[in-house]
Amino acid sequence: MSDKKPKSRKSVNKHEKVRISHEMSAERKKAVKDAMKDQEISKPEWDRINVSSEYKFNRKKVKPGEIRTIKLNLLKVSIGDSWPTSVCILHGKRPGPVVTIIGAIHGDELTGPSACSHLLSEALTSNGGPLDPSKIAGTVRIVPVVNTPGFKSNSRYFPDGRDLNREFPGRRTSNTTQRVAHRIYHSLIKDSDYIIDLHSAAKGRSNMPQIRADLTHSSSQRLAKSFGIEVILDSKPPKGSLRRVTNNLDIGAITYEGGGASTLDHESVQVAVNGVLNSLKTLHIIPGSPNRPRFRLLASGSTWLRAHGGGLLDMLVGAGSFVEEGDVVATISDPQTPGKSIDLKTPITGLFICSATHPFVTAGTPVGHILPITKSKNLILNQCDDESKLIVNGSLGTPVWREESDIDEISIEGEWIDGNVDSEWQKEWSLSNTSNPNLQSFELAAEEEDD
Numbered sequence: 179m180s181d182k183k184p185k186s187r188k189s190v191n192k193h194e195k196v197r198i199s200h201e202m203s204a205e206r207k208k209a210v211k212d213a214m215k216d217q218e219i220s221k222p223e224w225d226r227i228n229v230s231s232e233y234k235f236n237r238k239k240v241k242p243g244e245i246r247t248i249k250l251n252l253l254k255v256s257i258g259d260s261w262p263t264s265v266c267i268l269h270g271k272r273p274g275p276v277v278t279i280i281g282a283i284h285g286d287e288l289t290g291p292s293a294c295s296h297l298l299s300e301a302l303t304s305n306g307g308p309l310d311p312s313k314i315a316g317t318v319r320i321v322p323v324v325n326t327p328g329f330k331s332n333s334r335y336f337p338d339g340r341d342l343n344r345e346f347p348g349r350r351t352s353n354t355t356q357r358v359a360h361r362i363y364h365s366l367i368k369d370s371d372y373i374i375d376l377h378s379a380a381k382g383r384s385n386m387p388q389i390r391a392d393l394t395h396s397s398s399q400r401l402a403k404s405f406g407i408e409v410i411l412d413s414k415p416p417k418g419s420l421r422r423v424t425n426n427l428d429i430g431a432i433t434y435e436g437g438g439a440s441t442l443d444h445e446s447v448q449v450a451v452n453g454v455l456n457s458l459k460t461l462h463i464i465p466g467s468p469n470r471p472r473f474r475l476l477a478s479g480s481t482w483l484r485a486h487g488g489g490l491l492d493m494l495v496g497a498g499s500f501v502e503e504g505d506v507v508a509t510i511s512d513p514q515t516p517g518k519s520i521d522l523k524t525p526i527t528g529l530f531i532c533s534a535t536h537p538f539v540t541a542g543t544p545v546g547h548i549l550p551i552t553k554s555k556n557l558i559l560n561q562c563d564d565e566s567k568l569i570v571n572g573s574l575g576t577p578v579w580r581e582e583s584d585i586d587e588i589s590i591e592g593e594w595i596d597g598n599v600d601s602e603w604q605k606e607w608s609l610s611n612t613s614n615p616n617l618q619s620f621e622l623a624a625e626e627e628d629d
């Protein structure tokens with residue numbers, strides 16, 4: 179495997195302040211700063227004195243201090259499958275905001291369903307646990323699997339072949355996915371104060387834990403920072419996405435990405451659980467102090483690493499690795515020309531936020547998505563393991579506690595190609611199941627973006 183030479187580990191002065199905010203485009207920088215100012219809210223933010231009243235969802239009632247799972251039918255039909263999804267409601271004894279946490283809007287992305295299962299475990303929700311409903315101010319709604327049919331068939335899509343996260347706000351009388359989007363929009367989105375949407379990378383790649391948010395939207399920026407992880411991509415939400423329609427309602431929304439489709443990445447799940455609890459603590463919905471990262475990378479652009487030959491790709495680094503310009507990060511060998519292979523070197527120093535996991539490449543195939551890191555290199559290296567992988571806040575044990583003012587914010591300049599974080603990734607490779615299992619074949623599906 180990797181025979182990279184060990185990186186130098188220069189010690190970093192803990193009080194070193196890295197401020198390179200001038201690197202973001204002046205216009206966007208101003209918009210992000212203005213959004214930051216809007217966060218200065220007068221206290222008390224939520225009503226802390228009164229007692230909650232009953233919470234109603236889908237004509238069912240949840241008492242203050244109670245957890246109740248209520249089924250929501252995604253389709254209203256008298257015959258055929260209505261695809262019920264479970265909405266778990268933790269209704270606090272004190273009033274506060276409504277936060278909705280959503281998993282598996284893409285049915286094959288399992289980080290969300292797994293993280294939601296952990297959040298709803300007895301260890302967290304029982305008496306004295308961090309999500310004990312008697313201690314909650316507000317209402318936490320957890321929907322582990324919103325795309326029920328996609329989840330059951332290990333597919334990103336709805337049975338009509340559409341991407342639910344591109345059909346919002348949907349229409350009641352239109353196609354199947356639009357009807358479902360309309361139902362979710364009116365039942366789960368419109369009455370939320372904050373939405374956390376949990377994803378993984380699409381098939382053929384893996385994401386390091388990262389948040390995506392429009393940082394010019396004030397409450398989304400606040401929510402993004404509250405999650406307590408290092409990598410935040412400032413990205414406008416894709417058209418028709420849950421994040422887009424939520425922001426249009428002026429509701430704070432973030433997308434969390436971690437791991438890849440059809441696999442369980444335990445580190446990504448752990449970071450998601452820790453991040454959701456951090457956000458709920460920051461919003462004063464649950465008691466306790468959130469843990470915060472040593473630094474935050476606020477990125478508005480990236481660099482792509484592409485294969486310069488075809489064959490079988492063997493990645494030597496994975497998502498989350500820190501690489502230095504000229505490092506060999508992958509090899510490509512062509513079984514048709516035995517004995518020959520080529521090395522792929524990274525063109526820049528930076529952080530691999532997403533790495534290819536699919537071994538078939540042709541010249542030009544993107545294999546790595548890198549955030550360029552210049553001045554703050556030592557800050558990041560200081561937090562890497564022996565394999566040069568960034569230890570994400572919340573991925574190991576209990577993170578140290580620090581003040582918001584102790585976090586270094588590092589802006590990474592640039593633009594996303596076509597304004598979209600994932601625009602350069604391959605179209606999805608999907609394994610289509612035929613009635614004869616011996617005839618399984620790989621097919622290219624529609625253009626994929628992760629969130």
Ligand SMILES: [Zn+2]
Pocket residue numbers: 284287377378379380627628629
């Ligand atoms: Zn997704």
